[in-house]
Amino acid sequence: MAISWDDVAVDWEKEKSTEAFATKAFESLLDIIDLKGTHILDFGCGTGLLSQKLSPIVKDIVALDSSEAMIEQLDQKELENVEPVVDMLTRGLVAMHPAFRRQFDAVVASSVCGFLPNYSDVVDIVYSLLDKGGYFVHWDWLAQDGQEGGMTLSHAKQVLSSVGFDEVTVTTAFEVDTPQGTLTVLMAVAKK
Numbered sequence: 001m002a003i004s005w006d007d008v009a010v011d012w013e014k015e016k017s018t019e020a021f022a023t024k025a026f027e028s029l030l031d032i033i034d035l036k037g038t039h040i041l042d043f044g045c046g047t048g049l050l051s052q053k054l055s056p057i058v059k060d061i062v063a064l065d066s067s068e069a070m071i072e073q074l075d076q077k078e079l080e081n082v083e084p085v086v087d088m089l090t091r092g093l094v095a096m097h098p099a100f101r102r103q104f105d106a107v108v109a110s111s112v113c114g115f116l117p118n119y120s121d122v123v124d125i126v127y128s129l130l131d132k133g134g135y136f137v138h139w140d141w142l143a144q145d146g147q148e149g150g151m152t153l154s155h156a157k158q159v160l161s162s163v164g165f166d167e168v169t170v171t172t173a174f175e176v177d178t179p180q181g182t183l184t185v186l187m188a189v190a191k192k
Contacts (some may be wrong), residue, residue, distance in 0.1 A: 017178040020067035021185065022049035024174045025110045025139045028187055033135055038105035041129060043089055043122075044112030048074030049080065054108075055079045062099045064089060073141040089122055094129065103131040113188075114140035120159050127163045130192045136165070142172060142184040156188040 029035070035057045040050045045063035047070050054061060060081045065071050071084045087093050094100045107126045116122055126136050143150030157170045173187035 015179070017176050019049060021139070021176050022053065022110060024176065024185070025108075025137065025187075026053040028048060028139070028173050029108065029137055032137070032189060033106060035106070037101065041104045041107040041126075042082075043107055043109040043126070044115075045074060045084075046070045046110070048077050048079065048084075050108060050110045051082050052077050052079060055081055062104075089125055091125060094125060100129065104129050104134060106135045106137065107133060109136075109138035111140060113138045113156070114143070119151075119155075120162070121158050124163045127192060129173055132192055134192050136160070136188075136190045136192075138188050139173065139185050140188075141184045151186060156186060160188060161191040165192055167191040 015021065035054065037048045038058045040058050042048075042054070042061050042063045045051050045065045046067075048063055051061050051063045054124060058081070060083070061079075062085060063071070063074055064085045064087065065074075065081050066086070066088045070084045071086045074082070075085050083099050085093075085097060085099050087097070107129060113119055113122070113172045122137070130136065138156075140151040140156070143152045153172070155172045157168055160170070168184060168188070168190045170188045172184050175182050175184050
């Protein structure tokens with residue numbers, strides 16, 4: 001059954017594992033990229049937990065999510081350097097929306113890519129949005145039997161390499177205690 005993100009938005013941050021995931025993703029990102037003064041796309045930003053952590057460090061953030069209710073939760077955080085955008089990441093959006101007029105230093109996606117039906121197409125769009133030397137970093141649940149939203153290390157590496165990223169590293173980065181048990185998170189780091 002597909003998740004209705006609008007239906008879960010109001011209570012999204014009440015689950016402790018949601019905050020834990022965002023905190024661990026943020027900490028792992030700090031270990032690999034100097035974020036000071038950067039222009040970031042938070043793809044699939046949800047309620048903005050990762051954007052909220054990035055906001056004091058970076059120059060600005062475009063926070064993109066297809067769920068209007070999730071963006072409403074982000075708006076309540078009143079982050080001055082964050083521009084929320086409600087839409088899907090498509091070539092049409094990139095061509096038409098002013099928030100995508102210039103290249104990004106980094107694109108981050110926290111528990112997003114494993115839910116995409118068109119991961120390869122989206123990765124190709126992300127590649128086109130990055131400056132040379134820019135990073136695409138995403139964290140997703142490591143695929144478990146029958147789990148929605150999971151991804152394998154080999155699939156992530158194959159897709160990221162196939163669109164032209166110069167350096168691709170995919171590892172298991174951390175674990176998160178969830179209502180479904182302790183789950184492993186993969187971290188994919190791709191440099192253009």
